[in-house]
Amino acid sequence: MTTATNTVQANSESNVWEGGQAPFGVKYGKLMMWYFLLSDAFTFAAFLISYGAIRYTVGQDIWPEPNKVFEAFPLLGHGYPLLFVSLMTFILILSSVFMVRAVQEGHQMNKKGVILWLGFTIIGGIAFLSCQAWEWAHLIHNGMTMTSPITYEIGGHGSGAVFVGPLAFGQLFFTITGFHGFHVTTGVVINIIVFLNVVFGTYEKKKNYDMVEKVGLYWHFVDLVWVFVFLGFYLL
């Protein structure tokens, strides 16, 4: 222990933990975003673990099959298992890529570039939400709500024999994808606010686009969470 203290003292000039500086070289705002996301991850983890626990209790044999539940596509009709959700996922991931570009342009202090890519990100976010709205509407139309169970025809659309799933499926689906959608919605709103600030030159005056970076972190996080939601509801 003694030697440890000595070495710390010896190179106190270079030790980032010695005070008077930020040990991670990161401003407080970004640090806060990191810790907020960590905390938010626990909320999602709680939901997803609850999902797992309930699904386990209900039993795998009466749990609906994703391929049969999510098989509709707007305009094309039925019989396209997981196609639509793949599109949604693709859109969301694409918007994350746009966000990466926006942040890069921010580092270069290129206002036009930030406007362009952040704009695309927002469009991507809105597109994802629209898809989700369609999917929800479709499922509700087919009778799955918080209080009525999922049903589908066992042999595929039009085959007659009906499978009736547990109530828990719809309840969990709407709660968890809803909570995620709520995050995407707030993300889009915040992105729009930041977008307007970029347009009005707020960050140009401040000489940094840190804010874009912060909302970028949030956006990537929301994207990452979707991967887990996707895994839980659509793949497993």
Add this chain to the structure above:
Amino acid sequence: MSDVNTTMEHTHAEAHDHAHEAHHENFFTKYLFTMDHKMIAKQFLITGIFWAIIGAFFSVVFRLQLGFPDADLSWLAPVMGRWLTPDGALDPNFYNALITMHGTLLVFFVLTAGLSGTFANFLIPLQIGARDMASPMMNMLSYWFFFLASVIMFVSLFIPDGPAQGGWTAYPPLSYLLGHGMTLWLLSLTFFVASTVLGGLNYITTILNMRTKGMSMFKMPLTIWALFFTAVIGLLSFPVLVAGFILLIFDRSLGTSFYLSDLVVNGQFLDKGTGSPILYEHLFWFLGHPEVYIVILPAMGIVSEVLSVNSKKPVFGYRAMVFSILAITILSFLVWAHHMFVSGMNPFVGSIFVLFTLLIAVPSAIKVFNWIATIWRGNIRLNPQTMYAIGFVSMFISGGLTGIFLGNSTIDIQLHDTYFIVAHFHIVMGVAAFFGMFAGIHHWFPKMFGRYMNRSMAYMHFWVTLIGAYLIFWPMHYMGMAGVPRRYYTFDAFDAFSQFAGMNVFITVVVMIVFAFQILWVANFFYSIFKGRKVKESNPWGATTLEWTTPVNPGHGNWPGEIPEVYRWPYDYNKNGHEFIPQTVPMEEGELEHEETPAPEKVS
């Protein structure tokens, strides 16, 4: 790294601006929508005291019911109103409301917001050498979310079917069946969590980023370490509670059945499907257990500081203290199911939780040992804060020992949900944390208000509270072992418990006396804010930490000139012939760091 330096300069410049603006401040910007961390701390403290009085008053009322079940309480009608039946007895539903509100208010609003909120806000910038919190704006929001939560909870006291009645743990299916009070309760606590998260983010980033030059992590006072880990625990456990609450809110208002299986209520069958209340218990206690450490860690930090300052000895085992806090932080996330041994959970899972639960006693014991070693043969200044701190240690030992009983699942089968539990957690958490809080308030009162609190009143309060707390809670252990269940409105129907009627009367009488002395303390507090003896010197207790290098009444920005630099750890007491050496004094030529001291100094 350069961008970070600009942040520091930035806050520095800001502080100067504030100094210039000082005369423009009006009542609203100074006392209400203030961003000064010291004022926000006082807001938390005073709101906390407000709730403490209400919560304690509720306990007196339900103790009256337990001690004197046949008494005519109609004299309380002016305050209790509908909560009494026409013949002056307490309405059984409101009995449940009283214990629920008592628990909720004291655990969350007083011992979390009132304790962490006060001392994290007050001490973090002052003790690490910062002008304010990283984000003063978020800090202000944190208080106002707490205020909003408070308003909602307060309103819920007045609605027709009364406030929440499901216990502070709000287990379904009961909490599913309750009325609007429960709705407001859930709403209020959701805002409360928002407040805690905003506060916690600020505390953590401030401690990491804003330490003054020389204030390395291991030169931070233990208060800061404790508050740091408190914030970490809060940030990682409260979100899970929110998830649990959202599912409960949906069960209550959207007709879902996450926590509900087939139920028969008043002879009516509710077809609810496949949910499980045990899921709620898991989600709740994932917060619930860490929450008890959120309550106790700040008190532990305060006690370490107060004991060291007032025995003029370095804290014994500083690093051991830090690492025990860390160990407690980690373990506190791994023991939650010890509250659920009899819930129907798999007994094998239970045995794993027994292991972790008993492990957590180790860091706790290290801390207790170190406090005792700190004051051992010290040059103790007997003042109220020292007494309260010693009271804390006493309470923590007594309550910790009963924790070990409870941590063994086989013993817990008998003791669960009895008065033994009530005794355990009131001693180890309730009273102990209050003692920590009293110690902290007395210690930092001069810095907060520029005056001293009255000592004689404090001594009276201390002795009555300490003895009273043991008189109230000690007998409850025996009642619990005899099987007396908690949260029962009356025991009239149980012959087996009639032997405790006299005990219940005794406890209730002591409760009333102790309550009176709490009012005395509150009176002392407010009287001293306005009329207390004025503080003349800036370092009245002879302490080493940075807050005592500020002027007697520090303005916004804390230090009028430059922020002081730090050269030594915070516990250089009784060193090289000095009673204390402030952290701002540079090390002398050839002076050894505390950890390099060849042999422990001889105290004659």
